Amino acid sequence: MTNATTPSSAAGAGAVSSRDRLLDAAAKLFYEQGVHIGVDAVCRAAGVSKRSMYQLFDSKDDLVAASLLERTAPDYQGSLLPADDDRPPRARILHVFERFEDLERTHEFRGCPFVAAAVQVKAPEHPASVVARRQKDKLTAFFEQEAERGGANDPARLARQLTLVLDGASARSVVQAERLDCLAVETAGTLLDAAGIVDSPT
Numbered sequence: 001m002t003n004a005t006t007p008s009s010a011a012g013a014g015a016v017s018s019r020d021r022l023l024d025a026a027a028k029l030f031y032e033q034g035v036h037i038g039v040d041a042v043c044r045a046a047g048v049s050k051r052s053m054y055q056l057f058d059s060k061d062d063l064v065a066a067s068l069l070e071r072t073a074p075d076y077q078g079s080l081l082p083a084d085d086d087r088p089p090r091a092r093i094l095h096v097f098e099r100f101e102d103l104e105r106t107h108e109f110r111g112c113p114f115v116a117a118a119v120q121v122k123a124p125e126h127p128a129s130v131v132a133r134r135q136k137d138k139l140t141a142f143f144e145q146e147a148e149r150g151g152a153n154d155p156a157r158l159a160r161q162l163t164l165v166l167d168g169a170s171a172r173s174v175v176q177a178e179r180l181d182c183l184a185v186e187t188a189g190t191l192l193d194a195a196g197i198v199d200s201p202t
């Protein structure tokens with residue numbers, strides 16, 4: 001299997017724009033309608049033929065994974081994670097939950113795209129599941145780094161708990177179809193209180 005994140009050499013340099021259109025369309029449609037939407041619909045939205053798509057990606061599975069990695073991940077993680085700054089760990093961790101609730105208030109919010117994709121494809125070895133897992137691991141690693149800076153007794157466990165809260169908040173928002181109303185921020189704050197991570201920098 002070729003790497004789904006690079007154009008096939010046989011497709012030539014002129015195929016880059018077609019690949020970009022496919023990734024843009026796939027990221028949008030897979031998030032809005034689910035990863036089981038047909039290739040025909042993605043190709044129509046991208047203005048690219050199925051033949052061209054299969055020259056660029058070995059399979060639809062590869063397209064799903066590439067759209068998550070190259071389009072969804074930079075946008076979603078960039079929206080949640082704080083920029084490098086001198087705020088204390090507690091503020092940097094809570095920033096993620098505050099930004100998440102900001103995203104949740106928008107009408108197009110349909111939950112965490114990585115959780116949604118992994119749940120839909122089900123198989124842990126599916127390329128999309130692999131991408132989703134790695135992206136969630138990156139978020140957990142961020143929490144662990146900040147928790148360690150904040151002096152938590154067990155930064156790794158706290159990081160997993162924070163990730164669990166975020167994923168649970170995402171699922172609740174979608175299933176209940178109602179706003180979280182600061183529930184995620186407050187729950188994360190409770191975990192940070194219990195871990196002794198206060199506002200003052202270390």
